[in-house]
Amino acid sequence: MKLPLIATILTAAFIAACSQTDLAATVATNSYEGSASLSRGLAKTEIENVYVCERGRKTDIGSINSSDGKTWTVPAATHLLDTEFPIASDLNNPCNGNSYHTAIEALGKLDGSDIIEVNADGEVYTAYIFADNYFEMYINGIAVGRDPVPFTQFNSNIIRFKAKPPFTVAMHLVDWEENLGIGSESNRGSQFHAGDGGVVAVIKNEGGKIIAKTDENWKAQTFYTAPIRDLACVSESGSKRLSNNCSTTPSREQNGSADYALHWALPENWQQKDFDDSNWPSATSYTNNEIGVDNKPAYTNFTDIFDDTQLDALFIWSSNVVLDNEVIVRYQVDGL
Template identity: 60%
Template sequence: MKHTFYLLISIAFIISCADNKTKTKSAQDSTAEIAVDYKGTASITQGIATTTAEDIYTCERGRKTDVGEITSTDGKKWVVPAATNYTNTTFPFAADLFNSCEEKKYASPQEALSAIGTPNTIEIDEDGDVFTAYIFADNYFEMYVNGVAVGKDKVPFTEFNSSVVSFKVQKPFTIAMKLVDWEEHLGVGCEANRGKDFHAGDGGMVAVIKDTENNIIATTDEKWKAQTYYTAPITDLSCVSEDGAYRYSENCDTSGGQDGSEFYALHWELPNDWMKTDFDDTNWPNASTYTNSTIGVNNKPAYTNFTSIFDDAKDDAQFIWSTNVVLDNEVLVRYTIN
């Protein structure tokens, strides 16, 4: 009887080991397949991230603003849709040009600026001049001037809003912004939309910077620099390519679907000093520009109520992003104003 018992235990142990080896081999094969398909410099994740924070901002008609974490095939952990300063109380919020989540539904720049009154001006240089930035971001931004945090978006996701940031600085100065296309399905760059549970959302940001005389001194255009650091959803890793610092995904499918559990994402680590004045962005691509209709703002009062600013007849600001406004979800942009 004892011999039979030991025999059964031995058989069970052998089967268990074989099963574990099969699972290990399967995981290794999966990783090997990814390595074969992908030739770039990014870390790769697949599937949905684990939610680590829920509803960092709530809006009655807005989408959920969750944050998650996911581990890539090389063992690195990534915050999705991005590691932001939204809950950092030392990073100032921008003033509201339009924010329906908080019933600030201003019909014109004059009404908005009257309601704002004297904005909170972030002082960078005591003997500098005051400048004002007007920003519409799809969805979220954090703005630095000469490496100093000057304003972040009040609404991480939706409803769509627009913002005002005031700062005091000497020329020349460098604007650096983190832009995030937020996501409902963490880790795969998707939201429920247009009849699909996993629809790839799009980004886009437009900004106008004025002096105290209301003169436009800069607008977003193709002269800005832009680099992507999180691209998803990717259904076929062979669709992406790189050329130096250029990260391309224009050949990738953007149709989404009803199940994103097999979707991939590409992640790159952000440089530590990307917001600093002396950061070298010369090898970054120039920003790609997009029309109002491509971004889809013609029915959004956070934009249309302020076209006298954003679509100035003499200096029309352009929506900018990286090379793929649909798949690139975390983008850094920079520009120096002389």
């Protein structure tokens, strides 16, 4: 059956437009010269809504293929569904009703079974953590706690562990996403607004003295950056994976199809004490206002800890708190 002339013209135009789009994507991919694996567009949802919280965002996990034939879990491959990984205790958690107002109140709910032993002859340390959005913490390579809430509502946590200094803190940090594979979420009138991350942590000894806090002395490396709309905006300098020249304005297409993502594999044994992070970039610090915590009780109830007048902990992340969605931070605690 012969198509009418107008239908033939429209079909040819559609094919040509698709070919031009595919060609543009291919040219852009081929022009990328960085060390990351490159993907484009939305990922496939593999597990839907793995954590449900009233007034919380939908928490999905997906996968996406990069142009070099690799498959990536997005927003990250985590231990969220690993029943053997210890879950951090609540400092303030509106998702389960443990909305404590003070650290003393939260600590009073613990019976000691929460303490993870790293060194049998060590001291018990207490870590206080607020993460946007999700974290997993290791001490000398031993898992001591993960965030029970992967996305929202915003919560904060206590982790207690028995260790002997010096010891190394390593944390896997993930800024969760609603639009899998392109690092964006519904916000400020756009369905494809880039989210932001950030973590603050304070570690105290048995005497209640702060012996470690997050600041620029920590190391921070990026492993997933998105959404990227112009591959020319990203660069690398030594071990630095830079995206600060990239736009964070929501995509005009409003469907994510034109958005790219950069993926790097996590190195083996990154959690271990003897892992060499000497060439990693230093963490970048951010103010409370830059992270936006003034209206979050999971943080504001505990400013006596996080904003101690003598040892104020800072929010840290990589050099781009908006576009970098998966970050590893490390720090050696020498003790006092």
